[in-house]
Amino acid sequence: MNLETPIAVAIHDLTVAYNHKPVLWDIDLEIPEGVLMAIVGPNGAGKSTLIKSILGIQKPLAGSVLIYDQPFSKQRKKVAYVPQKGSVDWDFPTTALDVVLMGTYGSLGWFKRPGLNEKKAALEALEQMGMLDFRDRQISELSGGQQQRIFLARALVQQAEIYFMDEPLQGVDATTEKAIIKILKLLSSKGKTVVVVHHDLQTVPEYFDWVTFLNVKKIATGPVKHIFNDDNLTKTYGINYKVSLQTK
Protein backbone atom coordinates (compact mmCIF):
# COMPACT_ATOMS: atom_id res chain seq x y z
CA MET A 1 0.00 0.00 0.00
CA ASN A 2 1.40 3.36 -0.85
CA LEU A 3 0.21 6.66 0.52
CA GLU A 4 -1.94 7.43 -2.49
CA THR A 5 -4.18 4.40 -2.07
CA PRO A 6 -7.69 5.78 -1.58
CA ILE A 7 -9.58 4.95 1.59
CA ALA A 8 -12.56 2.72 0.79
CA VAL A 9 -14.13 2.77 4.23
CA ALA A 10 -13.46 5.36 6.92
CA ILE A 11 -14.90 4.80 10.38
CA HIS A 12 -14.60 7.57 12.97
CA ASP A 13 -15.37 7.37 16.68
CA LEU A 14 -17.97 4.65 16.16
CA THR A 15 -19.76 3.51 19.31
CA VAL A 16 -22.61 1.01 19.18
CA ALA A 17 -24.70 -0.09 22.14
CA TYR A 18 -27.47 -2.61 22.69
CA ASN A 19 -29.72 -1.36 25.47
CA HIS A 20 -27.03 1.08 26.59
CA LYS A 21 -24.41 -1.63 26.88
CA PRO A 22 -21.59 -0.74 24.48
CA VAL A 23 -20.57 -3.55 22.13
CA LEU A 24 -18.22 -1.31 20.15
CA TRP A 25 -16.31 1.47 21.84
CA ASP A 26 -14.98 4.44 19.92
CA ILE A 27 -13.74 2.61 16.84
CA ASP A 28 -11.43 4.47 14.44
CA LEU A 29 -10.65 2.40 11.39
CA GLU A 30 -9.64 3.11 7.84
CA ILE A 31 -9.83 0.36 5.24
CA PRO A 32 -7.66 1.11 2.20
CA GLU A 33 -8.99 0.23 -1.23
CA GLY A 34 -8.05 -3.19 -2.55
CA VAL A 35 -7.16 -4.92 0.70
CA LEU A 36 -8.31 -8.44 1.57
CA MET A 37 -8.94 -7.95 5.25
CA ALA A 38 -9.82 -10.34 8.05
CA ILE A 39 -11.57 -9.03 11.15
CA VAL A 40 -10.65 -11.26 14.06
CA GLY A 41 -11.59 -11.24 17.71
CA PRO A 42 -13.22 -13.41 20.37
CA ASN A 43 -16.96 -14.11 20.58
CA GLY A 44 -18.88 -10.98 21.47
CA ALA A 45 -16.06 -8.74 20.26
CA GLY A 46 -18.52 -6.88 18.02
CA LYS A 47 -17.26 -8.17 14.66
CA SER A 48 -20.71 -8.66 13.13
CA THR A 49 -21.96 -5.48 14.77
CA LEU A 50 -19.13 -3.54 13.14
CA ILE A 51 -20.20 -4.74 9.69
CA LYS A 52 -23.87 -4.12 10.42
CA SER A 53 -23.12 -0.56 11.54
CA ILE A 54 -21.11 0.12 8.40
CA LEU A 55 -24.10 -1.09 6.34
CA GLY A 56 -26.63 0.95 8.28
CA ILE A 57 -28.41 -2.15 9.59
CA GLN A 58 -27.42 -1.33 13.17
CA LYS A 59 -27.77 2.28 14.26
CA PRO A 60 -24.71 3.57 16.09
CA LEU A 61 -24.87 5.58 19.30
CA ALA A 62 -22.15 7.87 18.03
CA GLY A 63 -19.63 8.25 15.25
CA SER A 64 -19.68 8.12 11.49
CA VAL A 65 -18.97 5.78 8.62
CA LEU A 66 -17.96 6.97 5.17
CA ILE A 67 -17.74 4.84 2.03
CA TYR A 68 -15.47 6.62 -0.44
CA ASP A 69 -16.03 9.90 1.42
CA GLN A 70 -19.81 9.64 1.38
CA PRO A 71 -22.43 8.24 3.72
CA PHE A 72 -23.43 4.64 3.07
CA SER A 73 -26.96 5.58 1.99
CA LYS A 74 -25.47 7.28 -1.08
CA GLN A 75 -23.08 4.45 -1.86
CA ARG A 76 -25.29 1.38 -1.53
CA LYS A 77 -24.55 0.14 -5.03
CA LYS A 78 -20.82 0.07 -4.31
CA VAL A 79 -21.27 -2.35 -1.43
CA ALA A 80 -22.16 -6.06 -1.28
CA TYR A 81 -23.01 -7.93 1.89
CA VAL A 82 -22.91 -11.60 2.82
CA PRO A 83 -24.73 -12.03 6.15
CA GLN A 84 -24.09 -14.92 8.49
CA LYS A 85 -25.58 -18.06 7.01
CA GLY A 86 -27.52 -18.71 10.20
CA SER A 87 -29.29 -15.35 10.01
CA VAL A 88 -31.87 -16.54 7.45
CA ASP A 89 -34.45 -19.30 7.33
CA TRP A 90 -33.25 -21.87 4.79
CA ASP A 91 -36.71 -23.47 4.71
CA PHE A 92 -38.01 -20.39 2.91
CA PRO A 93 -39.88 -21.43 -0.25
CA THR A 94 -37.40 -20.35 -2.89
CA THR A 95 -34.72 -21.72 -5.18
CA ALA A 96 -30.95 -21.20 -5.38
CA LEU A 97 -31.29 -19.08 -8.53
CA ASP A 98 -33.94 -16.91 -6.90
CA VAL A 99 -31.71 -16.20 -3.89
CA VAL A 100 -28.86 -15.17 -6.19
CA LEU A 101 -31.27 -12.91 -8.10
CA MET A 102 -31.88 -11.04 -4.84
CA GLY A 103 -28.40 -9.60 -5.30
CA THR A 104 -29.71 -7.64 -8.28
CA TYR A 105 -32.59 -6.03 -6.36
CA GLY A 106 -30.44 -3.14 -5.18
CA SER A 107 -29.60 -1.91 -8.66
CA LEU A 108 -33.22 -2.42 -9.76
CA GLY A 109 -34.65 -0.27 -6.99
CA TRP A 110 -38.28 -0.36 -5.88
CA PHE A 111 -41.00 -2.01 -8.01
CA LYS A 112 -38.83 -3.13 -10.92
CA ARG A 113 -38.56 -6.89 -11.38
CA PRO A 114 -35.43 -8.76 -12.40
CA GLY A 115 -35.41 -9.43 -16.16
CA LEU A 116 -33.29 -11.38 -18.61
CA ASN A 117 -30.07 -9.45 -17.94
CA GLU A 118 -30.37 -10.00 -14.21
CA LYS A 119 -31.05 -13.68 -14.74
CA LYS A 120 -28.03 -14.01 -16.97
CA ALA A 121 -25.83 -12.33 -14.36
CA ALA A 122 -27.22 -14.62 -11.66
CA LEU A 123 -26.54 -17.74 -13.73
CA GLU A 124 -22.97 -16.56 -14.34
CA ALA A 125 -22.43 -16.01 -10.63
CA LEU A 126 -23.81 -19.47 -9.90
CA GLU A 127 -21.42 -20.95 -12.43
CA GLN A 128 -18.51 -19.06 -10.91
CA MET A 129 -19.30 -20.68 -7.55
CA GLY A 130 -19.73 -24.12 -9.16
CA MET A 131 -23.43 -24.15 -8.30
CA LEU A 132 -25.03 -23.95 -11.75
CA ASP A 133 -26.41 -27.50 -11.57
CA PHE A 134 -28.24 -26.61 -8.37
CA ARG A 135 -30.03 -23.51 -9.70
CA ASP A 136 -33.54 -24.95 -9.39
CA ARG A 137 -32.98 -26.66 -6.07
CA GLN A 138 -35.06 -25.63 -3.11
CA ILE A 139 -32.53 -23.96 -0.80
CA SER A 140 -33.32 -26.30 2.09
CA GLU A 141 -32.12 -29.19 -0.08
CA LEU A 142 -28.60 -27.73 -0.29
CA SER A 143 -25.78 -28.64 2.07
CA GLY A 144 -24.37 -25.99 4.40
CA GLY A 145 -21.41 -25.39 2.12
CA GLN A 146 -23.62 -25.08 -0.93
CA GLN A 147 -25.84 -22.58 0.86
CA GLN A 148 -22.79 -20.50 1.66
CA ARG A 149 -21.71 -20.60 -1.99
CA ILE A 150 -25.19 -19.38 -2.98
CA PHE A 151 -24.69 -16.44 -0.62
CA LEU A 152 -21.32 -15.70 -2.21
CA ALA A 153 -22.88 -15.88 -5.69
CA ARG A 154 -25.54 -13.41 -4.55
CA ALA A 155 -22.82 -10.98 -3.46
CA LEU A 156 -20.93 -11.41 -6.75
CA VAL A 157 -24.04 -10.48 -8.72
CA GLN A 158 -24.12 -7.12 -6.92
CA GLN A 159 -21.02 -6.08 -8.93
CA ALA A 160 -19.81 -4.04 -5.99
CA GLU A 161 -16.52 -2.32 -5.12
CA ILE A 162 -16.49 -3.35 -1.47
CA TYR A 163 -17.56 -6.75 -0.12
CA PHE A 164 -18.46 -7.37 3.51
CA MET A 165 -18.77 -11.00 4.54
CA ASP A 166 -19.81 -12.27 7.94
CA GLU A 167 -18.10 -15.60 8.67
CA PRO A 168 -18.38 -17.07 5.16
CA LEU A 169 -16.09 -19.94 6.14
CA GLN A 170 -18.01 -20.91 9.28
CA GLY A 171 -18.73 -24.62 9.22
CA VAL A 172 -18.20 -25.20 5.48
CA ASP A 173 -16.57 -28.23 3.87
CA ALA A 174 -13.06 -28.14 2.43
CA THR A 175 -14.27 -27.85 -1.19
CA THR A 176 -16.41 -24.83 -0.39
CA GLU A 177 -13.62 -23.22 1.63
CA LYS A 178 -11.29 -23.52 -1.37
CA ALA A 179 -13.94 -22.18 -3.76
CA ILE A 180 -14.65 -19.20 -1.52
CA ILE A 181 -10.98 -18.35 -0.97
CA LYS A 182 -10.43 -18.52 -4.72
CA ILE A 183 -13.20 -16.00 -5.25
CA LEU A 184 -11.91 -13.72 -2.48
CA LYS A 185 -8.44 -13.68 -4.06
CA LEU A 186 -9.96 -13.08 -7.49
CA LEU A 187 -11.97 -10.10 -6.21
CA SER A 188 -8.87 -8.77 -4.51
CA SER A 189 -6.78 -9.14 -7.66
CA LYS A 190 -9.38 -7.04 -9.50
CA GLY A 191 -8.79 -4.25 -6.98
CA LYS A 192 -11.99 -4.81 -4.98
CA THR A 193 -11.94 -4.30 -1.24
CA VAL A 194 -12.94 -7.39 0.71
CA VAL A 195 -13.64 -7.41 4.45
CA VAL A 196 -14.26 -10.78 6.07
CA VAL A 197 -15.20 -11.64 9.64
CA HIS A 198 -12.99 -14.64 10.27
CA HIS A 199 -12.61 -17.02 13.17
CA ASP A 200 -9.83 -19.39 12.19
CA LEU A 201 -6.60 -17.67 13.25
CA GLN A 202 -4.49 -20.44 11.69
CA THR A 203 -5.42 -19.45 8.17
CA VAL A 204 -5.22 -15.65 8.48
CA PRO A 205 -1.66 -15.31 7.07
CA GLU A 206 -2.48 -17.66 4.20
CA TYR A 207 -5.81 -16.16 3.15
CA PHE A 208 -5.56 -12.44 3.93
CA ASP A 209 -3.15 -9.57 3.40
CA TRP A 210 -4.65 -7.18 5.94
CA VAL A 211 -6.04 -7.78 9.41
CA THR A 212 -8.00 -5.93 12.10
CA PHE A 213 -7.94 -7.11 15.68
CA LEU A 214 -11.16 -6.26 17.45
CA ASN A 215 -12.41 -6.75 20.96
CA VAL A 216 -15.04 -4.11 21.69
CA LYS A 217 -12.23 -1.65 21.04
CA LYS A 218 -9.96 -1.73 18.04
CA ILE A 219 -6.68 -3.38 19.07
CA ALA A 220 -4.74 -3.03 15.82
CA THR A 221 -5.16 -2.82 12.07
CA GLY A 222 -2.65 -3.18 9.26
CA PRO A 223 -0.85 -5.57 6.92
CA VAL A 224 -0.81 -9.17 8.15
CA LYS A 225 2.94 -9.47 7.85
CA HIS A 226 3.50 -6.46 10.12
CA ILE A 227 0.93 -6.85 12.82
CA PHE A 228 -0.20 -10.48 12.95
CA ASN A 229 1.92 -11.35 15.97
CA ASP A 230 1.68 -12.82 19.44
CA ASP A 231 1.53 -9.43 21.04
CA ASN A 232 -1.68 -8.38 19.22
CA LEU A 233 -3.21 -11.83 19.54
CA THR A 234 -2.64 -11.77 23.27
CA LYS A 235 -4.03 -8.26 23.55
CA THR A 236 -7.16 -9.31 21.65
CA TYR A 237 -7.84 -12.71 23.15
CA GLY A 238 -6.45 -12.10 26.61
CA ILE A 239 -4.37 -15.27 26.77
CA ASN A 240 -1.06 -16.16 25.30
CA TYR A 241 -1.84 -17.28 21.80
CA LYS A 242 1.70 -18.14 20.86
CA VAL A 243 1.34 -21.52 22.51
CA SER A 244 -2.04 -22.43 21.08
CA LEU A 245 -1.08 -21.34 17.57
CA GLN A 246 1.88 -23.66 17.59
CA THR A 247 0.30 -26.71 19.13
CA LYS A 248 -2.93 -26.62 17.15
Place this chain on the structure above:
Amino acid sequence: MNNAQIEIQLIAALVAAACALPGTFLVLRKMALITDAISHAILPGIVLGFFITHDLNAPLLIVMATLTGVLTVFLVSYTQKTGLVKEDTAIGLIFPALFSIGVIMIALRANDVHLDVDAVLLGEIAFAPFDRLVWLGVDVGPKSMWVVGTVLFISVLLLNFFFKELKLSTFDSGLSASLGFSPVLLHYGLMTLTSVTTVVSFEAVGAILVVAMMIAPAATAYLLTKDLRKMLFLSAFFGVLSAIAGYWLAHFLDASIAGSITTILGMLFLGVYLFSHKKGWIAVWYQQKQQKLEVSLITFLLHIHNHDLASERHIRHLREHINWHDVTANAVLKLAQKNNFISIENGLVSLTDKGLAFTKQAITYIMDNHTEGIESMKQKFFLFRG
Protein backbone atom coordinates in the same frame (compact mmCIF):
# COMPACT_ATOMS: atom_id res chain seq x y z
CA MET B 1 -79.38 -21.92 -4.45
CA ASN B 2 -81.06 -18.66 -3.71
CA ASN B 3 -79.47 -15.24 -3.96
CA ALA B 4 -78.57 -14.98 -0.29
CA GLN B 5 -76.80 -18.34 -0.38
CA ILE B 6 -74.71 -17.29 -3.37
CA GLU B 7 -73.88 -13.98 -1.73
CA ILE B 8 -72.80 -15.62 1.51
CA GLN B 9 -70.49 -18.00 -0.34
CA LEU B 10 -69.09 -15.16 -2.37
CA ILE B 11 -68.36 -13.09 0.73
CA ALA B 12 -66.81 -16.08 2.47
CA ALA B 13 -64.60 -16.79 -0.54
CA LEU B 14 -63.51 -13.13 -0.75
CA VAL B 15 -62.70 -13.07 2.98
CA ALA B 16 -60.74 -16.29 2.65
CA ALA B 17 -58.66 -15.05 -0.28
CA ALA B 18 -58.10 -11.65 1.35
CA CYS B 19 -56.85 -13.32 4.55
CA ALA B 20 -54.71 -15.95 2.84
CA LEU B 21 -52.48 -13.44 1.03
CA PRO B 22 -51.02 -11.49 3.96
CA GLY B 23 -51.27 -14.72 5.96
CA THR B 24 -48.68 -16.33 3.69
CA PHE B 25 -46.12 -13.69 4.59
CA LEU B 26 -47.04 -13.86 8.27
CA VAL B 27 -46.41 -17.62 8.33
CA LEU B 28 -43.06 -17.19 6.59
CA ARG B 29 -42.11 -14.40 9.00
CA LYS B 30 -43.03 -16.65 11.94
CA MET B 31 -45.58 -14.07 13.04
CA ALA B 32 -48.71 -16.20 13.24
CA LEU B 33 -49.23 -15.09 16.84
CA ILE B 34 -49.24 -11.43 15.93
CA THR B 35 -52.42 -12.01 13.86
CA ASP B 36 -54.04 -13.32 16.98
CA ALA B 37 -52.97 -10.19 18.81
CA ILE B 38 -54.20 -7.87 16.04
CA SER B 39 -57.54 -9.61 15.64
CA HIS B 40 -58.33 -9.20 19.34
CA ALA B 41 -56.77 -5.83 19.92
CA ILE B 42 -58.72 -4.10 17.17
CA LEU B 43 -61.88 -4.61 19.21
CA PRO B 44 -61.75 -1.25 21.04
CA GLY B 45 -61.18 0.44 17.67
CA ILE B 46 -64.19 -1.33 16.19
CA VAL B 47 -66.40 -0.56 19.17
CA LEU B 48 -65.43 3.10 19.25
CA GLY B 49 -65.99 3.40 15.52
CA PHE B 50 -69.30 1.60 15.84
CA PHE B 51 -70.48 3.94 18.60
CA ILE B 52 -69.78 6.86 16.31
CA THR B 53 -71.03 5.50 12.99
CA HIS B 54 -73.46 2.70 13.94
CA ASP B 55 -72.24 0.83 10.86
CA LEU B 56 -69.77 -2.06 10.91
CA ASN B 57 -68.67 -1.24 7.36
CA ALA B 58 -68.23 2.50 7.77
CA PRO B 59 -64.87 3.77 6.49
CA LEU B 60 -64.16 5.63 9.75
CA LEU B 61 -64.63 2.43 11.73
CA ILE B 62 -62.27 0.57 9.43
CA VAL B 63 -59.64 3.29 9.73
CA MET B 64 -59.88 3.45 13.54
CA ALA B 65 -59.74 -0.31 13.96
CA THR B 66 -56.79 -0.57 11.57
CA LEU B 67 -54.91 2.05 13.55
CA THR B 68 -55.56 0.06 16.74
CA GLY B 69 -54.13 -3.01 14.99
CA VAL B 70 -50.95 -1.21 13.95
CA LEU B 71 -50.71 0.30 17.43
CA THR B 72 -50.79 -3.24 18.84
CA VAL B 73 -47.85 -4.28 16.69
CA PHE B 74 -45.96 -1.16 17.73
CA LEU B 75 -46.68 -1.72 21.43
CA VAL B 76 -45.62 -5.36 21.19
CA SER B 77 -42.28 -4.56 19.57
CA TYR B 78 -41.74 -1.61 21.94
CA THR B 79 -42.38 -3.80 24.99
CA GLN B 80 -40.06 -6.40 23.54
CA LYS B 81 -37.31 -3.85 22.89
CA THR B 82 -37.19 -2.83 26.54
CA GLY B 83 -35.39 -6.14 26.95
CA LEU B 84 -37.52 -6.99 29.97
CA VAL B 85 -39.73 -9.60 28.26
CA LYS B 86 -39.59 -11.80 25.16
CA GLU B 87 -41.90 -11.40 22.16
CA ASP B 88 -44.45 -14.05 23.17
CA THR B 89 -44.79 -12.48 26.61
CA ALA B 90 -45.15 -9.03 25.06
CA ILE B 91 -47.96 -10.31 22.81
CA GLY B 92 -49.62 -11.97 25.80
CA LEU B 93 -49.47 -8.69 27.73
CA ILE B 94 -50.67 -6.27 25.08
CA PHE B 95 -53.61 -7.81 23.27
CA PRO B 96 -55.73 -9.04 26.19
CA ALA B 97 -55.41 -5.56 27.71
CA LEU B 98 -56.74 -3.89 24.55
CA PHE B 99 -59.35 -6.60 23.95
CA SER B 100 -60.73 -6.29 27.48
CA ILE B 101 -61.11 -2.54 27.04
CA GLY B 102 -63.29 -3.34 24.04
CA VAL B 103 -65.31 -5.91 25.98
CA ILE B 104 -65.96 -3.44 28.79
CA MET B 105 -67.02 -0.79 26.28
CA ILE B 106 -69.54 -3.19 24.75
CA ALA B 107 -70.88 -4.16 28.18
CA LEU B 108 -71.32 -0.53 29.23
CA ARG B 109 -73.31 0.36 26.13
CA ALA B 110 -74.88 -3.06 25.61
CA ASN B 111 -78.40 -1.70 25.48
CA ASP B 112 -77.82 0.90 22.78
CA VAL B 113 -75.70 -1.12 20.37
CA HIS B 114 -76.27 -4.13 18.30
CA LEU B 115 -72.91 -5.71 18.96
CA ASP B 116 -72.48 -8.67 21.25
CA VAL B 117 -69.38 -10.55 22.31
CA ASP B 118 -70.43 -13.74 20.54
CA ALA B 119 -70.64 -11.93 17.23
CA VAL B 120 -67.26 -10.35 17.93
CA LEU B 121 -65.59 -13.67 18.59
CA LEU B 122 -67.27 -15.83 15.94
CA GLY B 123 -68.79 -13.39 13.48
CA GLU B 124 -72.07 -13.99 11.69
CA ILE B 125 -71.66 -14.19 7.99
CA ALA B 126 -75.24 -15.40 7.54
CA PHE B 127 -76.49 -11.87 8.30
CA ALA B 128 -74.08 -10.21 5.89
CA PRO B 129 -76.50 -10.18 2.89
CA PHE B 130 -79.04 -8.09 4.87
CA ASP B 131 -76.83 -5.02 4.84
CA ARG B 132 -77.16 -3.78 1.24
CA LEU B 133 -75.17 -1.25 -0.68
CA VAL B 134 -77.44 1.03 -2.69
CA TRP B 135 -75.74 3.09 -5.39
CA LEU B 136 -77.69 5.60 -7.47
CA GLY B 137 -80.87 4.00 -6.20
CA VAL B 138 -79.86 0.52 -7.37
CA ASP B 139 -79.17 -2.36 -5.00
CA VAL B 140 -75.69 -3.54 -6.06
CA GLY B 141 -75.26 -6.28 -3.47
CA PRO B 142 -74.26 -6.75 0.17
CA LYS B 143 -72.07 -4.00 1.57
CA SER B 144 -69.51 -6.34 3.07
CA MET B 145 -69.00 -8.00 -0.32
CA TRP B 146 -67.89 -4.67 -1.74
CA VAL B 147 -65.76 -3.78 1.27
CA VAL B 148 -63.95 -7.12 1.43
CA GLY B 149 -63.66 -7.19 -2.37
CA THR B 150 -62.04 -3.76 -2.38
CA VAL B 151 -59.55 -4.77 0.31
CA LEU B 152 -58.72 -7.96 -1.59
CA PHE B 153 -58.21 -5.95 -4.78
CA ILE B 154 -55.90 -3.47 -3.01
CA SER B 155 -53.96 -6.25 -1.36
CA VAL B 156 -53.43 -8.08 -4.67
CA LEU B 157 -52.18 -4.81 -6.16
CA LEU B 158 -49.84 -4.08 -3.25
CA LEU B 159 -48.43 -7.60 -3.07
CA ASN B 160 -47.85 -7.45 -6.81
CA PHE B 161 -46.03 -4.10 -6.61
CA PHE B 162 -43.95 -4.98 -3.57
CA PHE B 163 -43.53 -8.69 -4.21
CA LYS B 164 -39.77 -8.58 -4.61
CA GLU B 165 -39.28 -6.25 -1.64
CA LEU B 166 -41.52 -8.30 0.65
CA LYS B 167 -39.82 -11.51 -0.39
CA LEU B 168 -36.36 -10.11 0.25
CA SER B 169 -37.17 -8.53 3.60
CA THR B 170 -38.94 -11.70 4.73
CA PHE B 171 -36.08 -13.96 3.72
CA ASP B 172 -33.11 -11.76 4.63
CA SER B 173 -33.87 -8.53 6.44
CA GLY B 174 -30.15 -7.72 6.76
CA LEU B 175 -29.57 -7.67 3.01
CA SER B 176 -32.89 -5.89 2.52
CA ALA B 177 -31.75 -3.09 4.82
CA SER B 178 -28.33 -2.82 3.21
CA LEU B 179 -29.87 -2.59 -0.28
CA GLY B 180 -32.11 0.25 0.88
CA PHE B 181 -35.43 -1.59 1.21
CA SER B 182 -36.26 -0.66 4.78
CA PRO B 183 -37.44 -3.80 6.60
CA VAL B 184 -39.20 -1.63 9.20
CA LEU B 185 -41.23 0.17 6.54
CA LEU B 186 -42.16 -3.11 4.85
CA HIS B 187 -42.99 -4.67 8.20
CA TYR B 188 -45.42 -1.91 9.13
CA GLY B 189 -46.84 -1.90 5.61
CA LEU B 190 -47.62 -5.59 5.91
CA MET B 191 -49.01 -5.05 9.41
CA THR B 192 -51.30 -2.31 8.13
CA LEU B 193 -52.56 -4.59 5.39
CA THR B 194 -53.05 -7.38 7.95
CA SER B 195 -55.00 -5.04 10.20
CA VAL B 196 -57.28 -3.75 7.42
CA THR B 197 -57.95 -7.30 6.26
CA THR B 198 -58.69 -8.42 9.80
CA VAL B 199 -61.09 -5.53 10.36
CA VAL B 200 -63.13 -6.14 7.21
CA SER B 201 -63.17 -9.91 7.80
CA PHE B 202 -64.27 -9.39 11.36
CA GLU B 203 -67.98 -9.20 10.71
CA ALA B 204 -67.89 -12.39 8.69
CA VAL B 205 -65.67 -14.63 10.77
CA GLY B 206 -64.97 -12.91 14.09
CA ALA B 207 -61.80 -12.40 16.10
CA ILE B 208 -60.82 -16.00 16.69
CA LEU B 209 -61.59 -17.57 13.35
CA VAL B 210 -59.91 -14.83 11.34
CA VAL B 211 -56.63 -16.17 12.72
CA ALA B 212 -57.41 -19.56 11.20
CA MET B 213 -58.30 -17.91 7.87
CA MET B 214 -54.92 -16.19 7.82
CA ILE B 215 -52.70 -18.99 9.05
CA ALA B 216 -54.23 -22.35 8.05
CA PRO B 217 -54.29 -21.95 4.24
CA ALA B 218 -50.74 -20.58 4.25
CA ALA B 219 -49.48 -23.35 6.52
CA THR B 220 -51.10 -25.94 4.25
CA ALA B 221 -49.60 -24.39 1.12
CA TYR B 222 -46.20 -24.24 2.83
CA LEU B 223 -46.15 -28.04 3.00
CA LEU B 224 -46.71 -28.37 -0.72
CA THR B 225 -44.51 -25.93 -2.57
CA LYS B 226 -40.99 -24.52 -2.80
CA ASP B 227 -42.03 -21.40 -4.65
CA LEU B 228 -43.33 -18.29 -2.90
CA ARG B 229 -45.60 -17.29 -5.80
CA LYS B 230 -47.17 -20.76 -5.90
CA MET B 231 -47.51 -20.67 -2.15
CA LEU B 232 -49.55 -17.46 -2.42
CA PHE B 233 -51.83 -18.95 -5.09
CA LEU B 234 -52.23 -22.27 -3.29
CA SER B 235 -52.92 -20.50 -0.06
CA ALA B 236 -55.69 -18.39 -1.63
CA PHE B 237 -57.04 -21.52 -3.34
CA PHE B 238 -57.22 -23.49 -0.09
CA GLY B 239 -58.91 -20.54 1.58
CA VAL B 240 -61.60 -20.24 -1.10
CA LEU B 241 -62.10 -24.01 -1.24
CA SER B 242 -62.60 -24.19 2.52
CA ALA B 243 -64.94 -21.21 2.46
CA ILE B 244 -67.29 -22.84 -0.03
CA ALA B 245 -67.00 -26.36 1.36
CA GLY B 246 -67.46 -24.95 4.86
CA TYR B 247 -70.61 -23.14 3.83
CA TRP B 248 -72.18 -26.37 2.61
CA LEU B 249 -71.00 -28.31 5.65
CA ALA B 250 -72.76 -25.71 7.81
CA HIS B 251 -75.82 -25.91 5.59
CA PHE B 252 -76.17 -29.68 6.04
CA LEU B 253 -75.26 -29.72 9.74
CA ASP B 254 -77.26 -26.57 10.44
CA ALA B 255 -74.20 -25.20 12.25
CA SER B 256 -72.11 -21.99 12.36
CA ILE B 257 -70.70 -21.14 8.92
CA ALA B 258 -67.46 -19.68 10.24
CA GLY B 259 -66.98 -22.69 12.50
CA SER B 260 -67.53 -25.08 9.60
CA ILE B 261 -65.08 -23.19 7.37
CA THR B 262 -62.43 -23.42 10.07
CA THR B 263 -63.11 -27.12 10.54
CA ILE B 264 -62.58 -27.69 6.82
CA LEU B 265 -59.37 -25.64 6.97
CA GLY B 266 -58.13 -27.81 9.81
CA MET B 267 -59.04 -31.00 7.98
CA LEU B 268 -57.33 -29.79 4.82
CA PHE B 269 -54.15 -29.10 6.77
CA LEU B 270 -54.32 -32.48 8.48
CA GLY B 271 -54.84 -34.25 5.16
CA VAL B 272 -51.91 -32.50 3.52
CA TYR B 273 -49.77 -33.01 6.61
CA LEU B 274 -50.43 -36.75 6.51
CA PHE B 275 -50.34 -37.39 2.80
CA SER B 276 -48.15 -34.72 1.23
CA HIS B 277 -45.69 -36.30 -1.14
CA LYS B 278 -42.54 -34.78 0.31
CA LYS B 279 -42.94 -33.35 3.78
CA GLY B 280 -45.98 -35.38 4.78
CA TRP B 281 -46.00 -37.51 7.91
CA ILE B 282 -46.49 -40.76 6.01
CA ALA B 283 -43.83 -39.93 3.44
CA VAL B 284 -41.35 -39.03 6.17
CA TRP B 285 -42.21 -42.16 8.14
CA TYR B 286 -41.72 -44.27 5.04
CA GLN B 287 -38.40 -42.61 4.20
CA GLN B 288 -37.12 -43.13 7.71
CA LYS B 289 -38.13 -46.77 7.62
CA GLN B 290 -36.40 -47.18 4.27
CA GLN B 291 -33.27 -45.44 5.52
CA LYS B 292 -33.17 -47.63 8.60
CA LEU B 293 -33.49 -50.82 6.59
CA GLU B 294 -30.80 -49.72 4.17
CA VAL B 295 -28.39 -48.82 6.96
CA SER B 296 -29.10 -52.25 8.47
CA LEU B 297 -28.33 -53.84 5.13
CA ILE B 298 -24.97 -52.08 4.91
CA THR B 299 -24.18 -53.11 8.48
CA PHE B 300 -25.07 -56.66 7.57
CA LEU B 301 -22.87 -56.65 4.44
CA LEU B 302 -19.92 -55.25 6.41
CA HIS B 303 -20.40 -57.98 8.97
CA ILE B 304 -20.35 -60.72 6.34
CA HIS B 305 -17.32 -59.12 4.76
CA ASN B 306 -15.46 -59.12 8.08
CA HIS B 307 -16.14 -62.76 8.89
CA ASP B 308 -14.75 -65.49 6.69
CA LEU B 309 -15.41 -68.36 9.07
CA ALA B 310 -18.31 -70.48 7.93
CA SER B 311 -19.71 -70.68 11.47
CA GLU B 312 -19.98 -66.89 11.64
CA ARG B 313 -21.90 -66.68 8.39
CA HIS B 314 -24.72 -69.04 9.24
CA ILE B 315 -28.17 -67.47 9.20
CA ARG B 316 -28.98 -68.70 12.70
CA HIS B 317 -25.76 -67.31 14.04
CA LEU B 318 -26.30 -63.94 12.36
CA ARG B 319 -29.63 -63.48 14.03
CA GLU B 320 -28.06 -64.08 17.41
CA HIS B 321 -24.92 -62.18 16.62
CA ILE B 322 -26.18 -58.93 15.13
CA ASN B 323 -28.96 -59.07 17.66
CA TRP B 324 -31.86 -58.23 15.38
CA HIS B 325 -35.42 -59.40 15.66
CA ASP B 326 -36.41 -62.07 13.19
CA VAL B 327 -38.55 -59.55 11.34
CA THR B 328 -35.68 -57.13 10.78
CA ALA B 329 -33.24 -59.93 9.97
CA ASN B 330 -35.65 -61.37 7.42
CA ALA B 331 -36.30 -57.99 5.84
CA VAL B 332 -32.57 -57.32 5.55
CA LEU B 333 -31.86 -60.78 4.12
CA LYS B 334 -34.66 -60.41 1.61
CA LEU B 335 -33.51 -56.97 0.48
CA ALA B 336 -29.95 -58.23 0.12
CA GLN B 337 -31.13 -61.18 -1.96
CA LYS B 338 -33.42 -59.06 -4.11
CA ASN B 339 -30.52 -56.77 -4.94
CA ASN B 340 -28.34 -59.78 -5.69
CA PHE B 341 -25.82 -58.87 -2.97
CA ILE B 342 -25.71 -62.28 -1.28
CA SER B 343 -26.30 -65.92 -1.95
CA ILE B 344 -27.46 -68.43 0.62
CA GLU B 345 -26.45 -72.07 0.42
CA ASN B 346 -27.35 -74.54 3.14
CA GLY B 347 -27.94 -71.62 5.49
CA LEU B 348 -24.53 -70.12 4.78
CA VAL B 349 -24.48 -66.51 3.61
CA SER B 350 -21.80 -65.32 1.18
CA LEU B 351 -21.35 -62.11 -0.77
CA THR B 352 -21.83 -62.16 -4.51
CA ASP B 353 -19.41 -60.25 -6.76
CA LYS B 354 -21.81 -57.34 -6.84
CA GLY B 355 -22.24 -57.47 -3.07
CA LEU B 356 -18.49 -57.50 -2.62
CA ALA B 357 -17.97 -54.51 -4.91
CA PHE B 358 -20.66 -52.55 -3.07
CA THR B 359 -19.28 -53.43 0.36
CA LYS B 360 -15.70 -52.54 -0.53
CA GLN B 361 -16.71 -49.17 -1.86
CA ALA B 362 -18.87 -48.52 1.19
CA ILE B 363 -15.89 -49.34 3.43
CA THR B 364 -13.65 -46.83 1.66
CA TYR B 365 -16.32 -44.15 2.04
CA ILE B 366 -16.69 -44.93 5.73
CA MET B 367 -12.92 -44.93 6.27
CA ASP B 368 -12.51 -41.58 4.51
CA ASN B 369 -15.40 -40.10 6.45
CA HIS B 370 -17.34 -39.49 3.24
CA THR B 371 -20.46 -41.35 4.29
CA GLU B 372 -22.61 -39.06 2.11
CA GLY B 373 -21.03 -40.88 -0.87
CA ILE B 374 -22.96 -43.98 0.09
CA GLU B 375 -26.22 -42.26 -0.86
CA SER B 376 -25.20 -41.85 -4.51
CA MET B 377 -23.76 -45.35 -4.47
CA LYS B 378 -27.17 -46.69 -3.52
CA GLN B 379 -28.61 -45.22 -6.70
CA LYS B 380 -26.06 -47.16 -8.70
CA PHE B 381 -26.21 -50.53 -6.96
CA PHE B 382 -29.74 -50.92 -5.67
CA LEU B 383 -32.33 -52.53 -7.90
CA PHE B 384 -34.84 -52.37 -5.08
CA ARG B 385 -34.89 -49.88 -2.22
CA GLY B 386 -35.91 -50.73 1.32
